[in-house]
Amino acid sequence: MNLAKISANGQITVPIEIRRLLDLKSGDKILFFQKKNGEIVISNASSQAIRKAQAAFTGAAEAMGIYSENDIQELVNEVRYGKEK
Template identity: 75%
Template sequence: MNLAKISANGQITVPAEIRRLLELKSGDKILFYQKPTGEIIIENASTQAIYKAQKAFSGVAESLGVANEDDVQTLVDEIRYGKE
């Protein structure tokens, strides 16, 4: 169990063990949200943004016919230089 004290300004110091678990560095942002069960979740905001982006792009590569790095390069070339 880790304990943090809230300052008069509402600030807390995230315990070192939790910073390591969340891979937090100086200047990172943390995300607080409440689950429908009432449980409060704390996450690394950068990690959550990556998960959200991955979910948003899920299936896009397949729909564009992109299966490997060569397909990515072909798509980039088509966008840069027009379809050949």
């Protein structure tokens, strides 16, 4: 368990162990959210955004008929040259 003290301005210092676990660096933003059971969770906002984007794109490649690196290259060629090469 780690303990942090809140300053008069509402600021806290995140303990080093927690910064390491969340891969937090100077200037990073942290996200606070409450789960349905009332528990408060702290997360690295960047990591959370990446996970959300990954979830949003799940299945997009398959929906476009892309199943391999070769399919990706064909799509790139089509966009670059207006036809498959």
